[in-house]
Amino acid sequence: MSLHTLPNDIQNLIGQLTDRLEDWIKTNHADVPSNFDSSERLKSNPDADETKGRLIGVLEQLKWLLYEPTDYLKELTQGRSLDIGTVRALVRLGIPAKVPANRDIAVVELASKVFVTAKALTRLLSYAETLGLFRFTVEDRSRVGHTVFSAGLAQGVYAELAAWDVTVPPAASIELSTALRTYGSCDGPEKASFKIGMGTEDNFYQWHKNNPVYADLFHKGMASEQEDPRTSPQHIVNTYDWSSFNGKVIVDLGGSTGHVSKSIIKAHPEVQIVVQDQADVIATTKPTEGVSLRFVAHDFFEVQTYVADAYILRYIFHNWTDEDCVRILKALRPALREGTKLFVMELVQDGYAMSPESWFEDRIIRRRDMQMMSFIGASERTIDDYDKLVHDVIPEFQFEGSHRPAGSFVAMLEWTFVTMEDE
């Protein structure tokens, strides 16, 4: 489908997708979604999530058809800068946590708690209301309560993480132009716009070492991904027949504290897994009862000395420039033997095509790609990019294809090291 889909097609798609969602709600006895009661939201589920994502993309397409170009452009420039400024003010003034979870509050009372005037707060909240954040009580607009979105800034996993999100991404992205004009690219942490935007000589990694509060939030944010069904390590367990490695050894390179390996080994206790990471990360690991993982300090830029039957690299390459990925692969090469498997797990796009129905997912993956660029000068890649990267360094690696289970944003790419030609 092209980006110039006729409104008729859009209408049909909206009809089909809403019907499908309604059927799903009926068959699963789910509640009709509400913006005001999180207990009535559609629970995350691969079937429903896929339909919801497609529908959001199609509705975005409809929006593009309806907007006058100038209005739309102003929405991007004036609207979105104000959006982030507003959310940042809400978060930094601590407003979401001061609004009771299950009832409304007088704006005057709220204002006295967050030390701004009632008039200024009313204006801020009125704008926030247009973003689906907070709502004024219908019968008495001097009172305000939560929506499910503003409630997410007050409690739950994201409430704490939002402090990082309103600080680092806006600063890094606003200076993309300066970094690109200065360096022509943002390749590597030293050229990433993060440094310019944050007004620091430290790159992303050094800055977090010097700002432990933000480092803690960043690590919590990474860990929270495990709870997200779209990026859950459980998909990796279900995607592949890991029992084919029973009695064999897998190295989880850059495996952090082993959360991915633990999921595999719990389902396949006969597989042996060695988690390698930097010494300071390995030093924080603790044995988990009933799980026989081994943790070994190893710098993946140094020659790999641990000969294993397979190497897993999950979320590793996306942190590095092509040149650094080449160094990681070269360091791995000496440990490879006939039949060794390489598994790369990343958010990937199947090329750069975008359709209305893929918009929601494309947007998340492309957002992540631009974050990689602006934070650390790295990138998300396509399947072809990965195949070329691996093949150029280790031509013996035969690409077996990519596996991506329903509901997962993360694909698993598989290679086999083959030196002997088939007879």
Ligand SMILES: C[S@@+](CC[C@H](N)C(=O)[O-])C[C@H]1O[C@@H](n2cnc3c(N)ncnc32)[C@H](O)[C@@H]1O
């Ligand atoms: C984005 S995290 C991915 C962690 C894990 N593989 C996952 O999927 O959640 C990148 C990991 O690479 C590790 N790392 C960074 N530089 C490294 C190096 N030179 N040698 C080994 N590990 C490294 C980090 O400590 C971190 O655990």
